Amino acid sequence: MDIEKIREDLLKKKAEILESLANNNSEDLNEKSGVEDAADVVTSEMSRETLYKLSQAERETLFYIDIALKKIENGTYGVCEECGAPIGEKRLEAIPWVRLCIDCSQNEEIQKSFSNKSDDMGFYHIIPGTIEDEDTGKIPE
Numbered sequence: 382m383d384i385e386k387i388r389e390d391l392l393k394k395k396a397e398i399l400e401s402l403a404n405n406n407s408e409d410l411n412e413k414s415g416v417e418d419a420a421d422v423v424t425s426e427m428s429r430e431t432l433y434k435l436s437q438a439e440r441e442t443l444f445y446i447d448i449a450l451k452k453i454e455n456g457t458y459g460v461c462e463e464c465g466a467p468i469g470e471k472r473l474e475a476i477p478w479v480r481l482c483i484d485c486s487q488n489e490e491i492q493k494s495f496s497n498k499s500d501d502m503g504f505y506h507i508i509p510g511t512i513e514d515e516d517t518g519k520i521p522e
């Protein structure tokens with residue numbers, strides 16, 4: 382793994398994001414000073430919404446890039462935060478700021494979707510006392 386190249390990629394991506402954040406901010410300023418008719422307001426609201434969402438994701442990426450750069454300094458780069466296993470080289474090349482190995486990121490996805498589901502089906506938690514409580518703790522057949 383070429384850590385110098387990865388560091389360059391991270392710094393490049395960081396610069397790109399910072400640039401686009403700066404562009405977003407200057408567009409906001411232009412919108413406030415400009416006079417628009419109703420149709421323009423609608424489109425600019427929509428695009429601002431899109432920009433806002435985009436910059437949210439970009440800010441998050443920026444955060445992860447900084448973590449990755451710190452890890453390169455510490456010599457802990459490329460190791461899964463969850464299980465400590467080395468993250469695949471191809472995975473790191475695709476997303477240099479990735480924090481989890483492929484297994485753990487899949488587990489995280491599953492846990493996310495599971496917790497969303499259990500929120501929706503909260504009534505399942507109301508089901509009273511399991512049978513385990515009543516006898517020796519063995520699951521009956």
Ligand SMILES: [Zn+2]
Pocket residue numbers: 461462463464465466481482483484485486
């Ligand atoms: Zn892992």
